[in-house]
Amino acid sequence: MKPIPFIALGCLLLVGCDLSPKSEAPANPIASKAAPVAAVVKPTADPLTPDQLTALAFRTAWGGPPPIEREEGTGNQTDTRTYRSGKLIALEGGRYALISDGQGGEGHVNSGSLSIHYLQRTGDSFTRIGSWPGFLVSGTWGAPPEWKIRTDLTPSPALVAEAGGTWQGYTCTWAHVIELTPDKPIVRIDQIPTSYSDGGAREEGETKSMEGVLIPGQKGKSMRVRYTGDVDATVVYAKVGESYDPVNLPELLTC
Numbered sequence: 001m002k003p004i005p006f007i008a009l010g011c012l013l014l015v016g017c018d019l020s021p022k023s024e025a026p027a028n029p030i031a032s033k034a035a036p037v038a039a040v041v042k043p044t045a046d047p048l049t050p051d052q053l054t055a056l057a058f059r060t061a062w063g064g065p066p067p068i069e070r071e072e073g074t075g076n077q078t079d080t081r082t083y084r085s086g087k088l089i090a091l092e093g094g095r096y097a098l099i100s101d102g103q104g105g106e107g108h109v110n111s112g113s114l115s116i117h118y119l120q121r122t123g124d125s126f127t128r129i130g131s132w133p134g135f136l137v138s139g140t141w142g143a144p145p146e147w148k149i150r151t152d153l154t155p156s157p158a159l160v161a162e163a164g165g166t167w168q169g170y171t172c173t174w175a176h177v178i179e180l181t182p183d184k185p186i187v188r189i190d191q192i193p194t195s196y197s198d199g200g201a202r203e204e205g206e207t208k209s210m211e212g213v214l215i216p217g218q219k220g221k222s223m224r225v226r227y228t229g230d231v232d233a234t235v236v237y238a239k240v241g242e243s244y245d246p247v248n249l250p251e252l253l254t255c
Contacts, residue, residue, distance in 0.1 A: 047124055057098045058086050060126040061117035072102070072113060072134040079104045079142075081113050081134070089149055089157060089180060094121050095129070097180050099159065102134065104142030112144030113137045114161060116178075116185045130184060136176055139163035145176070152216045153223050154179040154188060160214065162194060169201030172255035175214060177223070177244070189237055189244045192225055196253035210253045227252070 048056065055065070062068045068083040081102035089097040095118060102113035118130030138145050138161070145161035153160075157180045164173030177189040196210040208230040217223040217236065223244060225235045231252055237244035 054086060054088050054098075056124075057088050057096065057117075057119055057126050058100070060119055060128050061086070061098045061100070061131070068100075070102070070133060072137065079110055081142075083115065086117075089159075091118075091157070091180060092182055095119065095182065096121060096126070097157075097159075097185070099147065101144040103144060106142055108140055108165070110140070110142040111137050112139045112142055112163070114145055114147065114159075116159075116180075118184070132185060135185060136161055136178065136187075138174075138176065140165035150214075153177065153214070153219070155220045156181045158188070159185070164195070166200065167255055169198065170255040171195070171197045171200065177214070186242055188239075188242070189223075192237075193252050193254055194225075196255065198253075208253055 046053070059065055062083065066084045070081055070083070071078055072081050073079050081104045083100045083102050086098045086100035089099060091097055098117040098119060100115045100117070102115060104110040104112050113134045114136040115133045116130075116135045117128060117132070119126040120129050136145060140163075143163075145163040147159055147161040150158045150160055154177075159178040159180060160175055161178065162173055162175045164171065172193065173195040174191045175189075175194045176187065176191060179186050179188050192212065192214065193210075194212040194214075197207070199207045199209070202208075210227055210229040210231045212225045212227045215224050215226055220239070222236055222238045224237065227233045227235070227250075231250065233250045235249055236247040238247050
């Protein structure tokens with residue numbers, strides 16, 4: 001008779017023991033569930049490229065493709081200006097402003113212009129809802145004002161247009177601030193002096209110059225212009241009605 005193994009004998013003495021393989025405890029059904037993954041919603045791609053969108057907006061605004069020629073002005077101040085391009089500025093509620101540059105004549109006395117149209121986009125088409133051809137006429141040699149959009153000055157985007165020229169050695173530039181409100185463009189400040197130089201009219205050592213930079217104030221209530229050079233001052237423009245008027249206008253250098 002073979003001897004009984006020690007482990008088996010112990011089990012017998014303890015009135016049996018289970019030597020079968022132990023199964024693992026069932027997994028927590030709650031913990032084992034994978035966390036839900038949020039669906040990634042990709043923005044719908046615009047079917048029109050930026051260039052196609054601008055071309056469509058130009059046609060809608062002007063009633064045809066560029067170039068568009070217009071007689072602008074009154075009396076002896078009329079000039080033929082040509083519009084060849086525009087830029088779209090997004091407003092709100094699917095509205096856009098189209099800013100078009102108008103090139104005038106080639107003489108020193110000729111001015112350029114900016115025209116503004118408001119458009120409503122629906123799908124892949126526009127509807128013209130506002131038209132202001134020749135909204136701003138300024139500058140020399142027929143060149144349209146240079147402009148940019150700023151969002152730190154007024155509640156709605158502001159079109160800041162700058163133009164200038166040289167007269168008998170005196171060079172000046174000035175800026176216009178136009179707020180693109182949801183309903184219409186509004187001139188908030190007209191002709192802020194932004195630079196001056198008489199370097200072409202005076203001897204070296206006798207010249208004077210000035211530079212002005214438009215800086216934010218309290219949006220919707222004020223803005224400021226900081227002057228440096230031979231004029232050291234900060235001019236505050238406060239909102240009065242539809243315009244912003246200077247509160248503390250010092251003597252500036254002008255052409």
